[in-house]
Amino acid sequence: MTDTAPRNRLGAESSPYLRQHASNPVHWYPWSEAAFAEARERGVPVLLSVGYSTCHWCHVMAHESFEDEATAEQMNRDFVNIKVDREERPDIDAVYMAATQAMTGQGGWPMTVFLTPEGEPFYAGTYYPPQDMQGMPSFRRVLGSVAHAWQNRQADMLEMARALTDHIRESSVRERGQAGEMLDLTRPVEQLARFYDPQWGGFGGAPKFPSPTTLDFLLTQPQGQDMALHTLRMMLSGGLYDQLGGGFHRYSVDERWLVPHFEKMLYDNAQLTRTLLRAYQVSGDTLFSGAAQATLAYLEREMLAPEGATTAPKTPIPRASRG
Known part of the structure; x- marks a missing residue:
C-alpha cells in the first residue's frame, strides 16, 4: 500500500x-x-x-x-x-x-x-x-x-x-427476565467440551487461538475449570508463550501450541494476563501468577508508548446487529 x-x-x-x-x-x-x-x-x-x-x-x-x-x-x-x-x-x-x-x-x-x-x-x-x-x-x-x-x-x-x-x-450470555433469574450455563460448557482437545488443550484443531474470554468463562464453572487450567498449562509450556521475553504470540499454527505465529498483540496479552490471574485464584498454582508477572513486565518494557493514546468518538453498531 x-x-x-x-x-x-x-x-x-x-x-x-x-x-x-x-x-x-x-x-x-x-x-x-x-x-x-x-x-x-x-x-x-x-x-x-x-x-x-x-x-x-x-x-x-x-x-x-x-x-x-x-x-x-x-x-x-x-x-x-x-x-x-x-x-x-x-x-x-x-x-x-x-x-x-x-x-x-x-x-x-x-x-x-x-x-x-x-x-x-x-x-x-x-x-x-x-x-x-x-x-x-x-x-x-x-x-x-x-x-x-x-x-x-x-x-x-x-x-x-x-x-x-x-x-x-x-x-x-446476558441477563434475562426478572432480577435474580439464574442462567443455565451447563449447556455452553457441554458444547465447548465437544470441541476440547484433552491431550493438548484448547478447542478444535490447528491453528489454535488462546481465546481468553472462553477460558475466563470456563474458570467460573466447576465443570469447566479443568479444561481451562490444562489449556493454560499447555499454552505456557509451548512456543505460543515467549519463554525468554515473556508475553504471548497471536496464535499457534499447530495443535500443540508449539509453533507460534510471530506477532504479539497488546490486547491479547492484556486479556491473557487477567486470565492467568484468575487461574491462579482458582488453582493456587504459581505457574500462572509467575507468567502473569512476566507478561506484565514484557508489556511495560516493550509496549508502553511514552505519548499515551488517543480516543475517537464511536459510531454505534446498528440495532439490528447487536447481540
Missing part, C-alpha cells in the same frame, strides 16, 4: 490501519451511519472488511484485491464498502466475528462480512484469494455471487440475515 493521495473517506481517520487504505481505489467508508444510509438509498448490501495493522493476510488481501482497479470497480458498483480496524473497534469485531463463526464454523482476519443495509449479516468469510485456488473461490467470484443473490433472491437473503441475527442474540 502506498502513501499516495486519498481516494476514499479514510484519509482523515485516526487509525493508522485505516489510513493505509486511503489510497485504495475502493470507495471505503469508515464505520458510520452515512455508509448504511447510502446502502439504503442505493438498495445494495454492505461489504464489511475487518482487519488490523500487523495482520499478514490482511495486507496480502489488500494488495491482491483492494489495490486492484477491476476488483475495486466491482466492489464500488455492487456494494457500499466499510473498513474497520478491529483494534480500534473491538465491539464491532466481536459482533460480526460471532456471525462469521456461526456461518462458517471458524473465524480469522481479514474478516469479510456481507450485511443488509440495516447491518444484519447474511454471508461471511475471511481471506479470499484473487483467483480460485485449492477449493477456495476467488474474491471476485464471491462478490459476483453475493451481488447476484441480492438482486435475484433478496427476500431469501433478508430472511437468512434475520434468522442469523436472532440466533446470535439467543446464544449470547
Whole structure:
C-alpha cells in the first residue's frame, strides 16, 4: 500500500490501519451511519472488511484485491464498502466475528462480512484469494455471487440475515427476565467440551487461538475449570508463550501450541494476563501468577508508548446487529 493521495473517506481517520487504505481505489467508508444510509438509498448490501495493522493476510488481501482497479470497480458498483480496524473497534469485531463463526464454523482476519443495509449479516468469510485456488473461490467470484443473490433472491437473503441475527442474540450470555433469574450455563460448557482437545488443550484443531474470554468463562464453572487450567498449562509450556521475553504470540499454527505465529498483540496479552490471574485464584498454582508477572513486565518494557493514546468518538453498531 502506498502513501499516495486519498481516494476514499479514510484519509482523515485516526487509525493508522485505516489510513493505509486511503489510497485504495475502493470507495471505503469508515464505520458510520452515512455508509448504511447510502446502502439504503442505493438498495445494495454492505461489504464489511475487518482487519488490523500487523495482520499478514490482511495486507496480502489488500494488495491482491483492494489495490486492484477491476476488483475495486466491482466492489464500488455492487456494494457500499466499510473498513474497520478491529483494534480500534473491538465491539464491532466481536459482533460480526460471532456471525462469521456461526456461518462458517471458524473465524480469522481479514474478516469479510456481507450485511443488509440495516447491518444484519447474511454471508461471511475471511481471506479470499484473487483467483480460485485449492477449493477456495476467488474474491471476485464471491462478490459476483453475493451481488447476484441480492438482486435475484433478496427476500431469501433478508430472511437468512434475520434468522442469523436472532440466533446470535439467543446464544449470547446476558441477563434475562426478572432480577435474580439464574442462567443455565451447563449447556455452553457441554458444547465447548465437544470441541476440547484433552491431550493438548484448547478447542478444535490447528491453528489454535488462546481465546481468553472462553477460558475466563470456563474458570467460573466447576465443570469447566479443568479444561481451562490444562489449556493454560499447555499454552505456557509451548512456543505460543515467549519463554525468554515473556508475553504471548497471536496464535499457534499447530495443535500443540508449539509453533507460534510471530506477532504479539497488546490486547491479547492484556486479556491473557487477567486470565492467568484468575487461574491462579482458582488453582493456587504459581505457574500462572509467575507468567502473569512476566507478561506484565514484557508489556511495560516493550509496549508502553511514552505519548499515551488517543480516543475517537464511536459510531454505534446498528440495532439490528447487536447481540
